[in-house]
Amino acid sequence: MSLDRATAPDPYDVLPPVPSFTVTSTDMTDGQPLDELHVHTSVGGKNLSPQLSWSGFPAETRGFVVTCFDPDAPTGSGFWHWVLVNLPVSVTSLERGVDPLPEGAFCVRSDYGDRAYGGSAPPPGDRPHRYVFAVHAIDVDRLEVTPDASPAYVGFNLAFHTLARATIRPTFQVRG
Numbered sequence: 001m002s003l004d005r006a007t008a009p010d011p012y013d014v015l016p017p018v019p020s021f022t023v024t025s026t027d028m029t030d031g032q033p034l035d036e037l038h039v040h041t042s043v044g045g046k047n048l049s050p051q052l053s054w055s056g057f058p059a060e061t062r063g064f065v066v067t068c069f070d071p072d073a074p075t076g077s078g079f080w081h082w083v084l085v086n087l088p089v090s091v092t093s094l095e096r097g098v099d100p101l102p103e104g105a106f107c108v109r110s111d112y113g114d115r116a117y118g119g120s121a122p123p124p125g126d127r128p129h130r131y132v133f134a135v136h137a138i139d140v141d142r143l144e145v146t147p148d149a150s151p152a153y154v155g156f157n158l159a160f161h162t163l164a165r166a167t168i169r170p171t172f173q174v175r176g
């Protein structure tokens with residue numbers, strides 16, 4: 001099987017632009033490889049969500065959604081690693097391996113099928129994959145979705161409620 005293909009666009013380059021704010025992490029750096037702590041167990045990792053902190057979001061923010069998407073997965077539709085919905089506006093950071101989730105927040109199923117963070121696991125020998133961690137500041141207290149919603153449906157709702165977005169894009173590769 002060949003993994004030769006065009007580079008997928010960054011998902012937020014093809015959506016209507018929104019203002020940005022700041023997201024940082026003590027666990028990962030933009031453009032740098034993820035540590036094994038945040039990599040899926042299927043490729044020898046610990047499968048822990050990374051620490052995240054954010055600031056500078058709009059004053060009218062009423063809540064947050066955190067997502068992680070791999071646009072480089074050889075699927076034609078990318079791969080959703082994490083969709084954490086309905087974080088209260090009072091939550092401006094998540095610890096590594098966040099558990100339990102803040103009250104009222106929940107995860108919808110990732111493309112692994114779990115309602116939790118699922119670490120990076122690109123095909124062995126494929127080029128480095130980008131993992132787009134995004135914090136979406138929303139204009140409502142809660143998105144009207146349930147834990148059974150798909151990541152695409154959450155994304156559709158985010159299109160109508162995102163005031164601003166902060167992103168950090170580490171990479172990961174499994175050598176062939």
